Amino acid sequence: DAAFAIAVDTNGAAFVTGYTDSENFPVSTNAYQRHIRGINLNPQGVYPIDAFVTKLNADGKIAYSTYLGGEGRDVGLGIAVDNQSRAYVTGLTESSNFPTMNVLRGRYRNVLVSYPIEVNGQITYAFTNVLENYNGSVFHGLDDAFVTRINAGGTALEYSTYLGGGGWDIGQGIAVDTNFCAYVVGVTSSSSFPVTNAIAKNLHSTNSVIASDAFISKLSPDGSNLVYSTYLGGNGRDVATAVAVDPLLNAYVTGFTHSPGFPVTVTNFTRWTNPTNLNADVFVTRFNSDGGTNNIGTNNFGYSVVFGGPANDEALGIAVDANQYAYIVGFTRSRTRFADLTNTISVPPGFSSTNNSVLAFGTRDAFIMQLDP
Secondary structure (H helix, E strand, O other), rough: EEEEEEEEOOOOOOEEEEEOOOOOOOOOOOOOOOOOOOOOOOOOOOOOOOEEEEOHHHOOOEEEEEEOOOOEEEEEEEEOOOOOOOEEEEEEEOOOOOOOOOOOOEEEEEEEEEEEEEOOOOEEEEEEEEEEEOOOOOOOOOEEEEEEEEOOOOOEEEEEEOOOOOOOEEEEEEEEEEOOOEEEEEEEEEOOOOOOOOOOOOOOOOOOOEEEEEEEEEOOOOOOOEEEEEEEEEOEEEEEEEEEEEEOOEEEEEEEEEEOOOOOOOOOOOOOOOOOOOOOEEEEEEOOOOOOOOOOHHHOOOOEEEOOOOOOOEEEEEOOOOOOEEEEEEEEOOOOOOOOOOOOOOOOOOOOOOOOOOOOOOOEEEEEEHHHH
């Protein structure tokens, strides 16, 4: 049993998600799903796992607890809660029968097709984006992200949908705004990931071994449509790990990037990217309420910055206050020049680990950073 995310409502109740392979995981009598559905389908003997969602009251007692999954592996990686104590969960699923309800549907750009044209007797090919109907009740790829909203009592799904394309897609973070719109971020290798009102309509890299872009998708209040959905990245590997939303409905996304060409709007922001790009840097991108449908650098995009040091740096969490200050946490392996920080509580300032072995995975420091609006 493992837990990966937690959220708290206005009554002090804690909502937790993760995965379990336990047939006797504690579930409530009125749970939406009382029994584990995962079955062992592979010769490697990987245990069948389901996601779970558990609500603990302010005194730590179980209010409800339920499995959530199908016959494949299902993992809950992000959770949020609205002011009606409804839980919003995202993660990854390998189940073609993951529970769905009131799924995403719409005509979104999810296919890039080519067609021949003749110019001066020469045949060449042009490409166009095609709108096709997306059906969130159908499993699309190797892994799909999922987005599920559970009612306040934990007894029923208000909506539950796949979110993905023909590759692998993982939902890693989720937030909800005052209008009950869910914001999901994660990573995708799918050239057919559903996008609309996007700053980037196509996957940036075509190398299927390492290709991945971050993504952010905003769902309508009933979960049936995408308000906006976009790729975010460069030619390397890009992963979004967390998202937060401020009272003005700006979405703040963080994660890590291996792309020298990751889109940035603040060009004089301190950044130390490894020249060979073998290591990752942290990114923070703010989307304004319309999703930044115009070109990068306009007011609609908000901002996008990259920072780090010569070694591997990754952001794992983000929060935002009422004054639009963003707070980012994560880890760094960069012993020097990490974002060129001067306001530090490290004594003495700088990297704290003394283990120099490249095989010692403990040689990293946590970091916390505040960005002004």
